[in-house]
Amino acid sequence: xxxxxxxxxxxxxxxxxxxxxxxxxxxxxxxxxxxxxxxxxxxxxxxxxxxxxxxxxxxxxxxxxxxxxxxxxxxxxxxxxxxxxxxxxxxxxxxxxxxxxxxxxxxxxxxxxxxxxxxxxxxxxxxxxxxxxxxxxxxxxxxxxxxxxxxxxxxxxxxxxxxxxxxxxxxxxxxxxxxxxxxxxxxxxxxxxxxxxxxxxxxxxxxxxxxxxxxxxxxxxxxxxxxxxxxxxxxxxxxxxxxxxxxxxxxxxxxxxxxxxxxxxxxxxxxxxxxxxxxxxxxxxxxxxxxxxxxxxxxxxxxxxxxxxxxxxxxxxxxxxxxxxxxxxxxxxxxxxxxxxxxxxxxxxxxxxxxxxxxxxxxxxxxxxxxxxxxxxxxxxxxxxxxxxxxxxxxxxxxxxxxxxxxxxxxxxxxxxxxxxxxxxxxxxxxxxxxxxxxxxxxxxxxxxxxxxxxx
Amino acid sequence: xxxxxxxxxxxxxxxxxxxxxxxxxxxxxxxxxxxxxxxxxxxxxxxxxxxxxxxxxxxxxxxxxxxxxxxxxxxxxxxxxxxxxxxxxxxxxxxxxxxxxxxxxxxxxxxxxxxxxxxxxxxxxxxxxxxxxxxxxxxxxxxxxxxxxxxxxxxxxxxxxxxxxxxxxxxxxxxxxxxxxx
Ligand SMILES: [Zn+2]
Numbered sequence: 001x002x003x004x005x006x007x008x009x010x011x012x013x014x015x016x017x018x019x020x021x022x023x024x025x026x027x028x029x030x031x032x033x034x035x036x037x038x039x040x041x042x043x044x045x046x047x048x049x050x051x052x053x054x055x056x057x058x059x060x061x062x063x064x065x066x067x068x069x070x071x072x073x074x075x076x077x078x079x080x081x082x083x084x085x086x087x088x089x090x091x092x093x094x095x096x097x098x099x100x101x102x103x104x105x106x107x108x109x110x111x112x113x114x115x116x117x118x119x120x121x122x123x124x125x126x127x128x129x130x131x132x133x134x135x136x137x138x139x140x141x142x143x144x145x146x147x148x149x150x151x152x153x154x155x156x157x158x159x160x161x162x163x164x165x166x167x168x169x170x171x172x173x174x175x176x177x178x179x180x181x182x183x184x185x186x187x188x189x190x191x192x193x194x195x196x197x198x199x200x201x202x203x204x205x206x207x208x209x210x211x212x213x214x215x216x217x218x219x220x221x222x223x224x225x226x227x228x229x230x231x232x233x234x235x236x237x238x239x240x241x242x243x244x245x246x247x248x249x250x251x252x253x254x255x256x257x258x259x260x261x262x263x264x265x266x267x268x269x270x271x272x273x274x275x276x277x278x279x280x281x282x283x284x285x286x287x288x289x290x291x292x293x294x295x296x297x298x299x300x301x302x303x304x305x306x307x308x309x310x311x312x313x314x315x316x317x318x319x320x321x322x323x324x325x326x327x328x329x330x331x332x333x334x335x336x337x338x339x340x341x342x343x344x345x346x347x348x349x350x351x352x353x354x355x356x357x358x359x360x361x362x363x364x365x366x367x368x369x370x371x372x373x374x375x376x377x378x379x380x381x382x383x384x385x386x387x388x389x390x391x392x393x394x395x396x397x398x399x400x401x402x403x404x405x406x407x408x409x410x411x412x413x414x415x416x417x418x419x420x421x422x423x424x425x426x427x428x429x430x431x432x433x434x435x436x437x438x439x440x441x442x443x444x445x446x447x448x449x450x451x452x453x454x455x456x
Numbered sequence: 457x458x459x460x461x462x463x464x465x466x467x468x469x470x471x472x473x474x475x476x477x478x479x480x481x482x483x484x485x486x487x488x489x490x491x492x493x494x495x496x497x498x499x500x501x502x503x504x505x506x507x508x509x510x511x512x513x514x515x516x517x518x519x520x521x522x523x524x525x526x527x528x529x530x531x532x533x534x535x536x537x538x539x540x541x542x543x544x545x546x547x548x549x550x551x552x553x554x555x556x557x558x559x560x561x562x563x564x565x566x567x568x569x570x571x572x573x574x575x576x577x578x579x580x581x582x583x584x585x586x587x588x589x590x591x592x593x594x595x596x597x598x599x600x601x602x603x604x605x606x607x608x609x610x611x612x613x614x615x616x617x618x619x620x621x622x623x624x625x626x627x628x629x630x631x632x633x634x635x636x637x638x
Contacts, residue, residue, distance in 0.1 A: 162538045169481050208481045211541055211574045219572075223556070223564040223596040246560065348484040384491035388479040390508045394487075396494035403507035423479050425488045432484050 039318040047317040055316035062152040066090040069116040072157025074106045075304030081128040091136045092117040103297040156186045168207030175201035176354045187307040192331040194303035204324040205341040208349035217291040232279035236288040239267035255290045346430035361413035361439040380426040489577040511535040519589040527634040543572035550632040553620030555603035564598040
């Protein structure tokens, strides 16, 4: 811990616990004067519907959720706070590791072991008067939809494809189920490259639309790993893919467990010796097993700046926002390329049509499926239907068809709860249907037809 | 360009709805993959220990030609929640004699690892596995001994496959009897 730096920071931020955000504070107002000039003046570049009088209020009132308080997240929080946003929340389940300190500049050695979200929120709020930041130490998947529904904007600084897919799907769901249009700004970095993008649910390409563009973790052919290793990476993969399951059958490898990593390192090093390969180190072992991509502070800074730039424009409407993807290549001087990524028509996430249907609870699954087949707006030939947890009827493969056939005769009330969402797929349909089912005894009796109403 | 902030319309009535399990994008994609497989060849069958859990299933291949005709081969599929960004994990549950499948059941098939792409699907993997039994590949060996024999003498390889498929033991390994008619 650098005591001098700390003293400087405290002096700089004035009265730490001063929560006064009154507009009469002339220091605070002077700080924002340039910003107000930028977002409070109309001009030819303003977005349609721009209201200079409302822009500042909008900026102050909009609740922004930052997801991730790591390398990108620290930058995002700092930039958002310094751009006049005042109501921020941040979610991150991780605690601070000593290896984060080189780039996650809100953290100090004394913070190691503390939750990232709490520490980052405390430092930024302390530094920028009037900005309130609420930390949430949680897995994003553990928070309910009602939590996310509170926000006007979500900005992501995540390093996992999986978490991003989840958030992208979440904003689509909030749009479909609660009519909430929550723009998602997604930043990502990988070494000297990165991107920022704006996802507007059902209006622009979602994350799932572009799943093909995501870089995959490097993998090597398993036969090379088994028989003809040439690279130190091959030895590490051999240790984790071949040797570990043989030595510890039934014990999943935990890349965060130092004893597991130590074992892998020894195994990989021995294999490297046997095959006269150099370069297996503990750090390499960790990097290969955890698919660590080098994180570079300047890339984080550039990508976060772009994300917050878009946040500012979207919320104030003072300028046109990004449509919809900015690619940043810091490895070639500085090159950026902006393009409108097209939606994928058959996207499993945003390509889904959404319907709401009210059906009598006694109606059989077979009769309900016949309704779907007959409805002029749907016309399915051989629908397969699942809820999030159960296969109601699967037309194929034969084993699932046989296992679910008995459900056809059962009334819907035995199979689903009112309000459940059904996923319907059909070989004749490139997309899926999401049907929110309301079991309603006042509907037509079981033998009559329920007419679905298209929506959205 | 749309003024996003002006089209927001929160429906407070819905916001308090009790949380239910949510379908994921991976689930939707997997349902589509499976439900579209209504033309499986007679040499392949899928089985679901729990029909509600589509992320875990078994595949049985019964080749009707080639070295492995007359055998019945079982695989387990574990589909990750990151599907289709990442491929399913596929393991052979029997000890078999095959150049591209090792004695622990690991399978050397490019699309299961380095050549996987999200546009591929479960059916692509089934086709790939079926092909491994029709045309075992000595160039990408996982079982080096088997591959070396396939390369040097197809007749010896064929005899070894026959012996192994009947539960024979050689080279220090006892193989599983995989014959449809033992
Ligand atoms: Zn999409």
